[in-house]
Amino acid sequence: MLNERKIMVLQAIIDDYIRSAEPVGSRTIARRYNLGVSPATIRNEMADLEEIGYIIQPHISAGRIPSDKGYRFYVDVLMEPSEIPEGKRSEIQRRVGAISHEVEQLVQEASKLLSVLTNYVAVVLAPQMNKCVIERIQLLALDEYRILLVLVLYPGLVQNRIVRMPGTYDPDALPQISRELTERLQGVAYRDLLSSLIKEIKREYGDLGAALLDVIAGELVDSKQEKVFLSGAISIFEQPEFKDLERAKGLLGLLEQKDALSGLISTLSRYSGVQVTIGRENPMEEIHECSVVTSTYSVGSKVMGAIGVIGPTRMEYANVYSVVELLANSLSEVLTDLIK
Amino acid sequence: MLNERKIMVLQAIIDDYIRSAEPVGSRTIARRYNLGVSPATIRNEMADLEEIGYIIQPHISAGRIPSDKGYRFYVDVLMEPSEIPEGKRSEIQRRVGAISHEVEQLVQEASKLLSVLTNYVAVVLAPQMNKCVIERIQLLALDEYRILLVLVLYPGLVQNRIVRMPGTYDPDALPQISRELTERLQGVAYRDLLSSLIKEIKREYGDLGAALLDVIAGELVDSKQEKVFLSGAISIFEQPEFKDLERAKGLLGLLEQKDALSGLISTLSRYSGVQVTIGRENPMEEIHECSVVTSTYSVGSKVMGAIGVIGPTRMEYANVYSVVELLANSLSEVLTDLIK
């Protein structure tokens, strides 16, 4: 059914369309990719490819463009992830590695790099707190009403909050309480820090412990909002498919809703490794004309976040695939080093 | 030179143009704003207004639109900031006040509110670290190689870094060093924490102090990058002046460069209180067709950040002015409360 030549024609259509964004006709293929047959033959093959659903004719007198199904076949079967030359490779690793002091800044740099290297929109989710485990809790007296709560998570995240106490308190009690809380909660997954557990502990302490635990519980709720970094949003205007303002607005609107965006990327990167989601495979209508390439990154052996690239379905899959893979790996390495 | 009637005509032109985005002609004014004179008279007044440079004729057979100079006169002389009804007022204060636990989230909410209330692009600069003063430095032993450095700043910001020590160290020394560093650096402005001072202290400690101080110095450098929160970027597509993709791209490009954006807002909000910058008064070419309304906000009596709204020069100045003012004040109040 899919003989050698059909595959070559399909590949030619996809390659050409990715390059030019114009429907590609039989003559173009015959001229540019010398398959040794005439346009008429190619037309016949194209008619077959269209019947299987790999390509589409936007209107009767136009060339063909790949369908989502066509891209899927391309990504799964035909595509070879492009080699990133060693020079560029090490340059990227150097730039990611250069920012080793602050996680958020590192993540932001990664998103910039991702968008520059692909020319599409890059999204990077910061390491997710609710995948962490509590390592240590430390209370520091600030003044007679305020306490600084420092929450050290594994791997490698630190949170702090200033807690206002309802009345004055005994600062000398803090080290002891810190030790006990740490002992009690160490190793507990951040997301498991449920109210039940907190209530249980609450009973054992007086007002001080209660107020503190309320704050920790509050923090838990907030943490639902994961931080997400976005770069290269304007790049969508480089793509002819977004000449249409309405469509561009739809996508931009999604990009502005950080929570929806973060949800999207985590959903798509459900499985580790590089994932490609094409067109209507995407869960949201705004990106039914887009493809998303995602990958997770890890700290140590633990998946802690995800990165992704959003572009038109007519995307340079081979390049994006490699870049996403490389960057996710670099990020994992640097973060893992940071924590050790 | 500017008699009563000219002013009324100017006001009519500006009001109408802000509403409709269409050049407004003499007949429209005569019809809609009954000044009691005929279109012909109004035409004469308009010719005069054009001569002074308050209005412009985009092309010969069109009505007039206000010039930057016209808007300037309007903002300085004619405009009355619109009253925000008490209901809305308290609703806003409630929503800002609801998020009292985390500064960044608070600031982000403020930016969302600002864009929703104005329908333009909102920018909020987070409280600026380098306007803070060091309040306390605390070192916590994490494990045999790592130390957690907590830097408490006044007013109300906390920073932390994980410091990797070159070798093992004596954890028992940390409390003492913390105390001494705090004593030594307390009250020093964050931006004055220069290498000279750090070097001086460095001499007194061994390796431990040296590594730590390097990190503090590093932090100082990073802090140049102030955090900035953006909302409502898509709203620019609601404005007919950005139907032209090229122009929209220019503005969006600026909005993506967070450092340029942050620089812009701090420059424009140099003086405290609400500032309006119109069209070509703006320092950057990308926003020569935009106006920016900014205000600073304070923590206690100290200016700590700024908020701003960017829209087309044809902006609803009266409303934006009031909203910016209100939101800056609300932010100041909540932040000040938070710190006390």
Add this chain to the structure above:
DNA sequence: GTTAGCACTCTGGCTTGACGAGTGCTAAAG
């Protein structure tokens, strides 16, 4: 199975012309 030829379809860009909005000027009226 492949190819050449041909009639047909559809898009996109260009031109054209009519229409409407708005102006400036002039001359008359107040």
Add this chain to the structure above:
DNA sequence: CTTTAGCACTCGTCAAGCCAGAGTGCTAAC
């Protein structure tokens, strides 16, 4: 001196019509 009516003139916009170009499917011949 100020205001107004009238008029000729200028542009921008929009729809209609037209043409060229690209590409197809089909048929018949190789």
